[in-house]
Amino acid sequence: MSYQPAVSLAEKISRDLAGRIVSGEIAPGARLRQDHIAVEFGASHVPVREAFQRLEAQGLVENLPRRGVRVAPFSxxxxxxxxxxxxxxxxxxxxxxxxxxxxxxxxxxxxxxxxxxxxxxxxxxxxxxxxxxxxxxxxxxxxxxxxxxxxxxxxxxxxxxxxxxxxxxxxxxxxxxxxxxxxxxxxxxxxxxxxxxxxxxxxxxxxx
Amino acid sequence: MSYQPAVSLAEKISRDLAGRIVSGEIAPGARLRQDHIAVEFGASHVPVREAFQRLEAQGLVENLPRRGVRVAPFSxxxxxxxxxxxxxxxxxxxxxxxxxxxxxxxxxxxxxxxxxxxxxxxxxxxxxxxxxxxxxxxxxxxxxxxxxxxxxxxxxxxxxxxxxxxxxxxxxxxxxxxxxxxxxxxxxxxxxxxxxxxxxxxxxxxxx
DNA sequence: CCTTTTAAAATTATAGATAATTTGCGAATC
DNA sequence: GATTCGCAAATTATCTATAATTTTAAAAGG
Structure with missing residues (x-):
């Protein structure tokens, strides 16, 4: 997991998670833990939060303020x-x-x-x-x-x-x-x- | 400028800036300095960045990675x-x-x-x-x-x-x-x- | 005078620490 | 047994410090 300097870390995390959400690897309704994702990417949780915001803007996740983020359901x-x-x-x-x-x-x-x-x-x-x-x-x-x-x-x-x-x-x-x-x-x-x-x-x- | 605890600081900053952009108080094309906005709101620059992301999702600003944020033009x-x-x-x-x-x-x-x-x-x-x-x-x-x-x-x-x-x-x-x-x-x-x-x-x- | 290079200053992005809020569990009460 | 309360643990939100990148200004070269 080597990140190139041209694209921000938050963007990279966002893209990776988007791919996994779209493919179904991360299921609808699943909770995304900012601290766990941070560990997985070897990063601080702050760009993870920024990545979550990007996913929210794309409609892939729902932000539950102060209670985390979950993958948007798709009915x-x-x-x-x-x-x-x-x-x-x-x-x-x-x-x-x-x-x-x-x-x-x-x-x-x-x-x-x-x-x-x-x-x-x-x-x-x-x-x-x-x-x-x-x-x-x-x-x-x-x-x-x-x-x-x-x-x-x-x-x-x-x-x-x-x-x-x-x-x-x-x-x-x-x-x-x-x-x-x-x-x-x-x-x-x-x-x-x-x-x-x-x-x-x-x-x-x-x-x- | 007193923020209530129920809504996050990032959300508050975002709403305030959105109002000023929509009303024209902050002109199209204007650069938004995360460090200056942070000082204005008496906050750290991290929720300001999050506020910028919300404004971007609304189409009100454009993010120029590593070079700041500017108010979206409206032609x-x-x-x-x-x-x-x-x-x-x-x-x-x-x-x-x-x-x-x-x-x-x-x-x-x-x-x-x-x-x-x-x-x-x-x-x-x-x-x-x-x-x-x-x-x-x-x-x-x-x-x-x-x-x-x-x-x-x-x-x-x-x-x-x-x-x-x-x-x-x-x-x-x-x-x-x-x-x-x-x-x-x-x-x-x-x-x-x-x-x-x-x-x-x-x-x-x-x-x- | 114009262009290029270099270094310092300014600004953005991220890390790690701290503050604030929520969750979960056990104990007490009905 | 069900509900409520209290507290500790867990998690999210923000702060401060640091790292990375961009911008600016001055110096050097043509």
Missing amino acids: LEDLREVAGMRAALEVLALRNAAPHLTKAILDEAEDATRAGDHAGDVHAWEEANRHFHQLILAPCAMPRLLRTINDLHTASARFLFSVWRAEWETPTDRDHRAILAALRAGDVDAAATLLVRHVEWIGGKYGR | LEDLREVAGMRAALEVLALRNAAPHLTKAILDEAEDATRAGDHAGDVHAWEEANRHFHQLILAPCAMPRLLRTINDLHTASARFLFSVWRAEWETPTDRDHRAILAALRAGDVDAAATLLVRHVEWIGGKYGR
């Missing part, structure tokens, strides 16, 4: 909420990005879809899926919006990993291709509708 | 971004809240509209306006969504205060009344359309 209600927010915000981002989408971007997005098709496990798939979304949305150039969407992707990933940890089958992502086809044809409305359906699909499948 | 691009996000998210919240809206809530929302009409200054108006939105949206019972909307209201308030600080005229809020009328008539689609227009109005007026 089906959360899933639906996240899916709904993603649908609303990603459409907004897509509509603002559409005038700036180039052939190069769309080609790269197609590569990301292909990478997802060939993903060996759920982590690789989630990464390719997120990359696809980032590619088609980033040209909106709205940093607050993109940041919020990214946090929502992280929340989605928690669910994805917990559901598919036992058995993995690569989803053939026809949705991405349909979105790309609509974007290439300049049909932003169709792309937006497809995007909503794509994002809300998991909410609908597991949200009942 | 017209930001204004448009925030208006767009609010429109998207508030409609989502409203649609999920609508089945749970009672006559009592709508009456209370009407009271809030009236309070806004009689507001003596922009702060009172903003408070009544925010209260109105909170009342009609809270029954969606989606905490992440409501939290995000609240942060966006805070961002909107920054602009409102800076534009209207010199001259104040009470806006007669016909939008709120139209939204309420649609909600009372059970016409959620119309209410949503009106809400979008209401939220995006400032973005459109000042965003060109």
Whole structure:
């Protein structure tokens, strides 16, 4: 566990814990002890507290003042909420990005879809899926919006990993291709509708 | 400056600074010195750092690692971004809240509209306006969504205060009344359309 | 005069100590 | 047996000191 000087210790701890929360290694509801985490990272508890605050800002933990921090639960209600927010915000981002989408971007997005098709496990798939979304949305150039969407992707990933940890089958992502086809044809409305359906699909499948 | 024990010092500092940033007392772009703020509050710099992190999570400041913190700028691009996000998210919240809206809530929302009409200054108006939105949206019972909307209201308030600080005229809020009328008539689609227009109005007026 | 280098000063980040609050357990009471 | 109270232990929050990094100013070189 060697930390490089360019990134602060608090940030490193935050990233490490985020990965373990998202992957399910640290379970929803689990208490995070600042003193124990500090020992684990060979650090003082002060940057651990700062790391907890970062995780809280990402929605991964809940701070219980003076009583510790616990990993945020992730219920089906959360899933639906996240899916709904993603649908609303990603459409907004897509509509603002559409005038700036180039052939190069769309080609790269197609590569990301292909990478997802060939993903060996759920982590690789989630990464390719997120990359696809980032590619088609980033040209909106709205940093607050993109940041919020990214946090929502992280929340989605928690669910994805917990559901598919036992058995993995690569989803053939026809949705991405349909979105790309609509974007290439300049049909932003169709792309937006497809995007909503794509994002809300998991909410609908597991949200009942 | 007396702090009560129930709320942490970091939280208190954060709230005080947030108020001063939103009101414009601390200007966009201004550097916040952790050591100076600590002296001002008679505290150590560690809870000041924690306060800065809270402000960052709210979008009010930008953290420049190892080089300090500065108040987030608020440009017209930001204004448009925030208006767009609010429109998207508030409609989502409203649609999920609508089945749970009672006559009592709508009456209370009407009271809030009236309070806004009689507001003596922009702060009172903003408070009544925010209260109105909170009342009609809270029954969606989606905490992440409501939290995000609240942060966006805070961002909107920054602009409102800076534009209207010199001259104040009470806006007669016909939008709120139209939204309420649609909600009372059970016409959620119309209410949503009106809400979008209401939220995006400032973005459109000042965003060109 | 402009650019680069160096060292000191200033500022931020973290460690370890201390203060404040919460938790847990045993004893007392009903 | 259930509830309440008191106290010690455990845990979190803040303070002070120190370490690490950045900024600034002066000196040196072209």
